[in-house]
Amino acid sequence: MRAIVQKEFGGPEVMQVAEVERPVPAGGELLVRVKAAGVNPVDVAVRAGAFPLLGEPPFTVGWDVSGVVEEAPAGGRFRVGDEVYGMPFFPRAAGAYAEYVAVPSRQLARKPVTLDHTQAAALPLAALTAWQGLVDAAEVGEGDRVLIHRAAGGVGHLAVQIAKARGAYVIALASEPKHAFLKEIGADEVIDYRTTDYTEAVQDVDVVFDSSSENTRALKVLKPGGTLVSIMEHWDRELAAAIEAAGRRFAGIFVEPDYASLEAIAALADEGLIRPHVAQAFPLAEVGKAHELVASGTVQGKVVLTTD
Structure with missing residues (x-):
């Protein structure tokens, strides 16, 4: 699969598209095909080394995901084909800037039905x-x-x-x-x-x-x-x-993964009470441009990466 990998701290140019092994879900985890990944200021800080949550590179930043379940344990909360969204593992590595992630099922919720994946990826964190x-x-x-x-x-x-x-x-x-x-x-x-x-x-x-x-x-x-x-x-x-x-x-407040809150947020979105504003969406390969925009501090709403 494609993923954005950096091997050193630095500017947006340190993030490169790479071919890596698709993650294998452990017990209770889902394999999710990522359709979109939100870009947050914390991603920029981690990439630059200003907020070393993930230790030393190499790593893949990103936490916000919206996508489709590709593999799921039998009898669990989700089935193959379900559309889900969430902020897995934060503040540990989630590797959301990638085509697939393996995620504990209880760190995800069903995507709001009234939002597309780009909009939903703007929500979690x-x-x-x-x-x-x-x-x-x-x-x-x-x-x-x-x-x-x-x-x-x-x-x-x-x-x-x-x-x-x-x-x-x-x-x-x-x-x-x-x-x-x-x-x-x-x-x-x-x-x-x-x-x-x-x-x-x-x-x-x-x-x-x-x-x-x-x-x-x-x-x-x-x-x-x-x-x-x-x-x-x-x-x-x-x-x-x-x-x-x-x-x-x-x-x-130091934000934590929480599927119950994600469900409540999704309900508000489907009632028309919350609508994330996506300032701009970039393809995965243009992650550097996305980081530059977020780092400018002028964004109204959110910036998102798409994998399609």
Whole structure:
């Protein structure tokens, strides 16, 4: 099979298409024919060596997958031909930039029927991050006021939609050119962080969803008892202690595979309440271009690789 392999850390050019052995599923695993693989900022950081989750190369990066079951154990959750999606093994190697992956069945869910594989591959890591922060940790519900940083990005635009689906009032932070997009996907209020100090424009927030290392600035807008969800500072004990000492809650999120949450996300997608925005899709061989685009920091939504 074809896979993207790198033998050293470096720029996008270190990733090369290679012919490798097709993985053999172990007990309880599925063999999935990958139709599309999402590209996330963590992929870029791992490739460059800035976030060495996978140790030293050689390896294949990527975690988001959407595809079709090619082999399945008898009597299991899935059958051959089922369309599935997920974020297997994170933070260990999944090798998603490839034509096939072997995956534990309970790390996958059925693909939303209303989405194609390219759209579905844009969901797992970003949507699970938002879900585990907003739903599992902060328990966002009807009438809650939720402030979302980097709201037009891969995680952010899904966080906006998940919060709205839960009945929240959503305040989105993004540059002005992205405001129309954010209002279209449900944001109630949009603030240009480049021209406005949100800590002066916003108050009485129940939840701050922070993907920008804003740290204790959240205290200026959070209600007593409110929750700071941080997806960047999840190991920062000093930050957690400062937030807790101020009478607020701290939730550090490091995303995990979770088929039950994937099923809930798929249900919202099929109800029309979540729609991933794919900024651009590239064929597998153009993985370098995909990484360059993600690394630019300007992407609205997600970037995806396709294998067909």
